Amino acid sequence: MAVAPRLVALAEQMLGAAVPVRIRAxxxxxxxxxxxxxxxxVVVRSRRALRRLLYKPGEIGLARAWVAGEVDVEGDLYEVLGALAPLVWERADEGLAAPSGRRRLAAVRExxxxxxxxxxxxPPREEVRQRRGGPLHSLRRDRRAISHHYDVGNDFYRLVLGPSLVYSCAVWDDKTASLEEAQAAKLDLICRKLDLREGQRLLDVGCGWGSLVLHAARHYGVHATGITLSGEQAALARRRIAEEGLEERVEIRVQDYRETGDGPYDAISSVGMxxxxxxDRYREYAxxxxxxxxxxxxxxxxxxARRPAPGGERGEKAYHVDAFIDAYVFPDGELAPVGRTVSLLEEAGFEVRxxxxxxxHYxxxxxxxxxxxxxxxxxxxGLTTPGRARVWRLYMAASALAFERARIGVNQILAVRMTPQGSSGLPLRTRDWITPI
Structure with missing residues (x-):
């Protein structure tokens, strides 16, 4: 008997629902x-993909087969992900009917x-196959996690992100013509929200390749310090600063936020960090x-941020780790609802405005x-590895759908450290930054 019909029948039996895409074996x-x-x-190129799923059922088995090129998609990747996503999300949120007892055993044997x-x-070499070493979110482990994600080649990131080298969501409107324009609009929006002025000190936590500190120094005249744990990011950021002749205004450090102690700063940005x-560390961070x-x-x-589960969550249960992203994209990354983040910033003393x-936009x-x-x-x-390029394509396409369907969100939170007299220093109507100055 041909393989593809058997795969379709097995998938429907295990999912408890119809498979909404075609499969080629x-x-x-x-x-x-x-x-x-x-x-x-969906093309299943090899029995090896099935052996991965047999020994590691679920998301990780599928991810390994995808990264290795044993499973692929011919045609529109978004269409396939869009068709399959509801099955994945329903199983995660509510649980789909699945065979049990004899039926399940027969399916496994088949x-x-x-x-x-x-x-x-x-596992493909792109997978984090061992824990990063040390307690979760220790300095050593965080450095290894950041290196796994960011130290994969500046030229690769330039290809994906474009000349702006901004690795966070841009800000779009009906008149935006390009990604570069949208990223420049985002950088300027941040500077206006922070009310940056000539001579002020700006700290950018998780500065990436230096795009925000360069924009702030160039257009707002600040003295900017950017910190990152990625050596490759820091090297390129320093070259960009030197090319623009801004060494006296901008400094890049390979440094953790927990190691930074040269305040006070007039403004702090933390974008996608x-x-x-x-x-475990968010209170300390705030x-x-x-x-x-x-x-x-x-x-x-x-x-x-991620959407909270119905009924609410408390403490560490409010945070979520995705198995594929943890293994291949952002090791040890955790998402929480925006309300949780606002609460922790307030507990640290900030007034969220x-x-x-x-x-x-994302x-x-x-x-x-x-x-x-x-x-x-x-x-x-060629700039990284074929497997890593496949990782980024799947992760970014799936993330786009997750944002579009409101599974996750992204938020800019503006907070202030009030003076002892309770002054925020903000105007009475805080949205005056919407119109560029």
């Missing part, structure tokens, strides 16, 4: 529900027969930034990054 056979002819196809004899292939902090800021100074915390949701940004990657796949694979 290594023997050339193809099967799928009516109405999917001519659409995108799957094992299709997979063939042999041990599971080793707090997701790495984690539940308190450290509060201590580094002068009274009357502002903090702009730009952070991805504004929260702006940018969820749809979806638009991710689609641009995926387009860059898909248009130059061969070059991207």
């Amino acid at each position: 290594w023997d050339g056979s193809e099967a799928g529900p009516p109405g999917t002819e001519g659409g995108p196809v 799957f094992a027969a299709l997979a063939g004899p042999g041990l599971p292939p080793p 707090a997701e790495h902090v984690g539940a 308190a450290r930034l509060y201590g580094l800021l002068r009274p009357g100074g502002r903090l702009l915390n730009h952070q991805i 504004d929260v702006e949701a940018l969820r749809e 979806a638009l940004t991710l689609r641009e990054w995926v387009r860059n990657l898909e248009e130059r796949q061969t070059e991207a694979a």
Whole structure:
């Protein structure tokens, strides 16, 4: 019997729902529900993919097969992910009916027969195959986690992100013509929210390749310090600063926020960094930034959030770790609802003055990054590894859908360290930064 119909039947049996896409197997056979002819196809290139799933069922087994190129998609990746996502999310949130007892045993035997004899292939080299060493979110472990994600080649990131080298969501409007314009608008929005002025001191926590500190020094005349744990990021950021002749205004350090103690700063930005902090350390993170800021100074915390589970969650249960992202993308990254983040900032002493949701903006940004990657796949694979290029394509495309469907969000939180007299230093109507100065 042809392989593809057997795979479709097994998948439907295990999921307890119809498989909404076509599947092509290594023997050339193809099967799928009516109405999917001519659409995108999930290609299972090898029995090795099934052996991975047999020994590691679920997200990690599928991820390993995808990264190794044993499972692929012909056609629109978004269409396939969009069709499969509800099944994945429903199983995670509510649980789908699955076979039990004899039916389950029969399905496993059928799957094992299709997979063939042999041990599971080793995980792709792009996977974090051992814990990073040391307690969760210790200095040593965080450095290794950051290196895994960011030290994969500056040229690769330039290809994906574009010339701006900004690795966080851009800000779009109806007049925005390009990703570069949208990223410049985001950088300027942050500077206006922080009310940056000539001669002020700005600390950028998790500065990446230096785009924000460069923008702030160039256009607002500040003295900026950027900190990162990535040596590759720091090296390129320093070259960019030297090329613009801004060495006297901008400094880049390879340094953890817990090692920074040269305050007070007039303003602090933290853009796309707090997701790495984690539940165990978030109070420490918030308190450290509060201590580094002068009274009357502002903090702009730009952070991805997840939607809370129905009924609410407390403490560390409010944080979420995705298995695929933890193994291949952001080791030890954790997402929490925005309300949890606001509460912890307030507990540290900050007064939260504004929260702006940018969820749809991140979806638009991710689609641009995926387009860059898909248009130059061969070059991207050559700049890093084929497996890592596949990781980034899947992670960014799936994340775009998650933002579009409100599974996750991203928010800019503006907070202030009030003076002893209770002054925030903000205008009575805080949204005056919407119109560029």
